[in-house]
Amino acid sequence: MTKEMTQEEDRLAQQRRGARTTALIVGGVALAIFLFTIFTNLEY
Amino acid sequence: MATTTSDIQDEIDAHGHGAHDDHHHGPAKGLMRWVKTTNHKDIGTLYLWFAFTMLLVGGAMAMVIRAELFQPGLQFVEPQFFNQMTTLHGLIMVFGAIMPAFVGLANWQIPLMIGAKDMALPRMNNWSFWILPFAGSMLLSTLFMEGGGPAFGWTFYAPLSTTFAPASTDFFIFAVHMLGFSSIMGAINVIATIMNMRAPDMKLMDMPLFVWTWLITAFLLIAAMPVLAGAVTMMLTDRNFGTSFFDAAGGGDPVMFQHIFWFFGHPEVYIMILPAFGIVSQIIPTFARKPLFGYSSMVYATASIALLSFVVWAHHMFLTGMPIAGQMYFMYATIMISVPTGVKVFNWVTTMWRGSLTFETPMKWAVAFVILFTIGGFSGLMLGVAPVDIQYHDTYFVVAHFHYVLVSGALFSIIAAVFYWLPKWCGRMYNEKLATIHFWWAIISVNILFFPQHFLGLAGMPRRIPDYSTQFADFNMISSIGGFAFGASFLLLTYIIVTAIRSGEKIEEDRVWESAKGLEWTVATPAPYHTFDEPPKKAQILSESSHIGEH
Numbered sequence: 001m002t003k004e005m006t007q008e009e010d011r012l013a014q015q016r017r018g019a020r021t022t023a024l025i026v027g028g029v030a031l032a033i034f035l036f037t038i039f040t041n042l043e044y
Numbered sequence: 045m046a047t048t049t050s051d052i053q054d055e056i057d058a059h060g061h062g063a064h065d066d067h068h069h070g071p072a073k074g075l076m077r078w079v080k081t082t083n084h085k086d087i088g089t090l091y092l093w094f095a096f097t098m099l100l101v102g103g104a105m106a107m108v109i110r111a112e113l114f115q116p117g118l119q120f121v122e123p124q125f126f127n128q129m130t131t132l133h134g135l136i137m138v139f140g141a142i143m144p145a146f147v148g149l150a151n152w153q154i155p156l157m158i159g160a161k162d163m164a165l166p167r168m169n170n171w172s173f174w175i176l177p178f179a180g181s182m183l184l185s186t187l188f189m190e191g192g193g194p195a196f197g198w199t200f201y202a203p204l205s206t207t208f209a210p211a212s213t214d215f216f217i218f219a220v221h222m223l224g225f226s227s228i229m230g231a232i233n234v235i236a237t238i239m240n241m242r243a244p245d246m247k248l249m250d251m252p253l254f255v256w257t258w259l260i261t262a263f264l265l266i267a268a269m270p271v272l273a274g275a276v277t278m279m280l281t282d283r284n285f286g287t288s289f290f291d292a293a294g295g296g297d298p299v300m301f302q303h304i305f306w307f308f309g310h311p312e313v314y315i316m317i318l319p320a321f322g323i324v325s326q327i328i329p330t331f332a333r334k335p336l337f338g339y340s341s342m343v344y345a346t347a348s349i350a351l352l353s354f355v356v357w358a359h360h361m362f363l364t365g366m367p368i369a370g371q372m373y374f375m376y377a378t379i380m381i382s383v384p385t386g387v388k389v390f391n392w393v394t395t396m397w398r399g400s401l402t403f404e405t406p407m408k409w410a411v412a413f414v415i416l417f418t419i420g421g422f423s424g425l426m427l428g429v430a431p432v433d434i435q436y437h438d439t440y441f442v443v444a445h446f447h448y449v450l451v452s453g454a455l456f457s458i459i460a461a462v463f464y465w466l467p468k469w470c471g472r473m474y475n476e477k478l479a480t481i482h483f484w485w486a487i488i489s490v491n492i493l494f495f496p497q498h499f500l501g502l503a504g505m506p507r508r509i510p511d512y513s514t515q516f517a518d519f520n521m522i523s524s525i526g527g528f529a530f531g532a533s534f535l536l537l538t539y540i541i542v543t544a545i546r547s548g549e550k551i552e553e554d555r556v557w558e559s560a561k562g563l564e565w566t567v568a569t570p571a572p573y574h575t576f577d578e579p580p581k582k583a584q585i586l587s588e589s590s591h592i593g594e595h
Contacts, residue, residue, distance in 0.1 A: 015164070016164075018239070019165060019236040019237070019239075019240040019241065020165075020236075022164070022236040022239050023164070023165055023168075023232045023236045026236070027228070029267075030228050030267075030269070033271060034270035034274050037270065037271050037273075037275070037304065038277060038278060041278065041300060041304065042289075
């Protein structure tokens, strides 16, 4: 395996980790908005 | 979950397909290709065909509506069924046709435009799509249930959708949950892709406008769809579990439903129009042979529209009994949106100004978009003025307004995008002559269909009624004739697209339109199954930037 390939794979792995983190953060925000909507409207 | 680079490398090695030997195989064969695919191009295709099918289903319902309204009196359908048609027409067009079509375009184009190999979360991408046919089928199945389908309008105001709704409403709620789930996952994927998968040398302000508008749209989806999910969840518990979120008798508030719904609903309007702005901003520079005028102002205008879209929702509710200060605030905030929107329209016109214009089919649709969307925008401004909305509210003027925005706005931009990118997708050209005939047929008929509805609304004809007084007869007949003609135009569109894909003239050039800019035009035609194994370099990114002239 050449040095460039390792770097390329490192970059891809970094991309994947970044994508997962982004997805978790954005999904978490969506869930928070959903729960906020319901709980701020509870009458009882 | 601390996954290290070496873990991932081990995983790649363990599966025996390293990063370099699975790049050049084509798609799997047969039906399972489509069921199991994680390829952004396949999933984009699935989204687009699903959206087109739903467009035809929702269009058939529109034909029922226009047939019933052809003359005063009850001709063809029962009033209750008429209400089911207006409700499902709206829901299917919004959630089944326009939104999935934009997601399909995003799937096809975003990775190609930012030099990425695929979407960031390909398996979730597959799931996002495959939820849709089930949700759509469930929504349509309500028509065959006892008591009929939902008949409370696409806005499903409580208590019509809670206390007085048919039993099938629970299936409607489940369908909306699934559609929302699909949209949220799609939005997460778009954000993760644009943020993490861009070619390393592409800065945010190097991105094409279609990518920018979709990024902003995805944030709108993330903020708006959970609110819709909250609204239908509260409906569900009000209907089945004894809560009274929206029931005044139990201490709840039906007007609160409208606030929650429109807090979702108004951003939703922009979810359906911002990607359209992006498409038009791609097409006009290509056929004007000039860089897009005011690239950065386009980006900031899009972001401003998105932010403002969250603070104007109650302009849909001026007649619910709001304090005068509230009315004034929502009126002024609404009118403010016309500023960034005006920036965009001026930028498109200025891009065309003194350009070497040609009017191939995508450009025709883009120019039609600019003109007709602006008409819809102006009638929106009129509706946003609180005192005059007392006259316009719930009339056909509203129907005319949002059809100008959503049909000759959002839908026309989708048609423009398909004509623009289809040759790249399948390597074949559509029939320009037929497409031109179709364009004029659709443009003339859509105006015959919707323009008279302004007059009907100003004269006081309410929306969502199967019968009307005789003074509205003439304009309704004209509108219905336009409606049938516009509906028929989609048969020709289907023919044009299917023949283009199957037997259109083959294209050899990578750059299908000679002055088109963008990384998508640097890959082979038709676009190979796998693209951008190596991310494009800085020089190429800059030379493909449609706003290079601005720097």
